[in-house]
Each structure stands twice: as structure tokens, then as C-alpha cells.
Amino acid sequence: SQKIEQNSEALNIQEGKTATLTCNYTNYSPAYLQWYRQDPGRGPVFLLLIRENEKEKRKERLKVTFDTTLKQSLFHITASQPADSATYLCALYNQGGKLIFGQGTELSVKP
Amino acid sequence: EPEVTQTPSHQVTQMGQEVILRCVPISNHLYFYWYRQILGQKVEFLVSFYNNEISEKSEIFDDQFSVERPDGSNFTLKIRSTKLEDSAMYFCASSEEEISNQPQHFGDGTRLSIL
Numbered sequence: 006s007q008k009i010e011q012n013s014e015a016l017n018i019q020e021g022k023t024a025t026l027t028c029n030y031t032n033y034s035p036a037y038l039q040w041y042r043q044d045p046g047r048g049p050v051f052l053l054l055i056r057e058n059e060k061e062k063r064k065e066r067l068k069v070t071f072d073t074t075l076k077q078s079l080f081h082i083t084a085s086q087p088a089d090s091a092t093y094l095c096a097l098y099n100q101g102g103k104l105i106f107g108q109g110t111e112l113s114v115k116p
Numbered sequence: 117e118p119e120v121t122q123t124p125s126h127q128v129t130q131m132g133q134e135v136i137l138r139c140v141p142i143s144n145h146l147y148f149y150w151y152r153q154i155l156g157q158k159v160e161f162l163v164s165f166y167n168n169e170i171s172e173k174s175e176i177f178d179d180q181f182s183v184e185r186p187d188g189s190n191f192t193l194k195i196r197s198t199k200l201e202d203s204a205m206y207f208c209a210s211s212e213e214e215i216s217n218q219p220q221h222f223g224d225g226t227r228l229s230i231l
Contacts, residue, residue: 037217048120048207048222049159056217094159101172102147102164102211104220108157 007033011095011107018085019115026080026110028095038071038078041094043109049094053080085114118142120223122208128229129198137193137226139208148191149209149220150183152176159207165191195228203230 010029018024028038036057041049055062055071055078062069068081082089092109099105121140129135141148150162164171165183180196191210195202205227209220 039219043159046224048209048224051219051221054217054219099161099172102149102166102220103161103172103174104149104151104159105161106159 007031007097007099007105009095009097009105009107011093012110013108015111015113017113017115020086022085024082024085024089024112024114026093026112028078028080028107030076030097033076033097034073035097037098038069039096039098039104040067040069040078040080041096041106043092043094049106052093082112085112087114087116090114120208120210120221122206122223122226124226125224126227126229128231131200131230132197135195135198135228137195137206137208137228139191139193139223140189141191141208141210142221143189145210145212145221147171147211147213148183148185149211150193151207151209151222152204153207153225154204162193162206198228198230200230203228 008031039054040052043049053069055069057073066083070079090113092111094109095107096104123138148165151159153159161174163173163177182194184192205225207222207225209222211218211220
């Protein structure tokens with residue numbers, strides 16, 4: 006069955022540094038991969054989407070890469086701020102609108 | 117910016133009772149979804165809905181679950197006879213289209229606690 010794995014350990018970094026989060030998947034060949042942010046007690050919020058033929062996508066301080074050979078996506082936040090502290094989820098689309106989510110990586114940015 | 121709204125924010129129900137969770141999707145969206153998240157676990161897909169029909173459902177979405185769009189704005193999830201293991205956050209989402217390059221917009225969820 007399709008599986009998505011994200012770093013289960015929390016990532017703690019200093020303000021101003023770059024945070025890098027990893028998403029690996031198996032038994033799947035997605036055309037698109039999405040990244041969401043989830044704050045405690047809130048619903049996921051869409052951040053970025055990357056297509057299989059795009060190596061890289063940027064939006065302000067966010068950058069996503071997609072390597073279909075490695076079956077991996079990397080999510081980078083540059084010049085991180087305490088307000089970036091949240092759980093970041095990667096998701097793959099399946100038929101019928103179904104999104105399959107990873108378990109998320111909790112990011113904590115210390116001032 | 118338009119948003120998905122869910123009510124109630126917290127529902128406490130006795131085991132075996134019926135519960136209805138309500139959602140108002142974004143007004144021009146045509147595709148609607150329910151997901152759940154058990155505390156500390158992944159967000160899991162339950163069901164997708166389009167044109168008054170279920171498009172896709174997961175193994176979790178058994179005969180105890182049903183969805184309905186009773187009017188032009190609301191989208192509901194009913195659990196007929198709740199079990200302890202139904203305790204979770206339930207998220208409603210909507211999208212303009214049901215294709216892979218469309219983001220889904222989520223509400224802030226209903227926390228369902230079964231006693």
C-alpha cells in the first residue's frame with residue numbers, strides 16, 4: 006500500500022537558520038505533492054504544491070523540491086522565525102480527491 | 117479570504133448516541149471532504165462528495181457513517197451509533213475541483229469526545 010514517511014522527531018532550530026523537512030513515499034508515483042502547515046488545534050493550511058516535472062518550487066521564504074527518482078520531497082524554510090513553529094504535513098493526492106498525509110514533522114524555531 | 121467553517125468546535129456525546137457534525141464549505145467550491153485525526157496521529161481521509169454523491173470513501177467510513185448536503189451551503193457528517201474509538205478531531209475540507217493540482221481548504225475541526 007502507499008506510504009508516506011516524514012521525520013517523526015521534532016526539529017528544533019535557531020531563528021534565522023534554514024529548516025529542512027523531509028518527506029519520503031513508497032508504492033506510489035504521484036503527479037503532484039502538496040505541503041500543509043498545521044497549528045495546534047487547527048486544520049491544515051495549504052502552503053505549496055509541486056508537480057512531478059518541477060524540480061523546485063518557491064514561495065517567499067519557502068522552497069520545495071521533488072525528486073521522483075528518490076521518491077522524496079524536501080521542504081525548506083529560509084530565515085526561519087518563531088512564527089514558523091508548527092507541524093508541517095506532506096500529502097499525496099489519490100483518486101476521488103483523497104489526500105494521503107504523512108504524520109507531520111513538528112518544527113520549533115527558538116528566538 | 118473565504119474559509120470553511122465547522123460547528124460545533126467541541127462535541128461531547130455518550131457512546132451509542134448519534135452525532136451530526138456540520139460544515140459550511142467555501143461557497144464556489146464543488147468538492148467536499150471529511151477527514152479525521154485521532155490525537156497524535158495522522159490526518160486520515162474519510163470520504164469525498166461531489167454532485168450529491170460519494171466519490172470515494174475509506175475503510176473507516178463504514179455503515180455507521182453518512183454524509184449529506186441538505187441545502188446549498190451545509191455539508192454534514194453523521195455517525196449513527198458512536199463508539200469510544202470515534203473520539204477524534206474531524207475536519208471538513210472543500211476544493212474547487214477534484215484534481216490533484218488543487219489545494220484543499222480545511223476548517224478548524226470539531227473535536228468529538230465519546231464518553
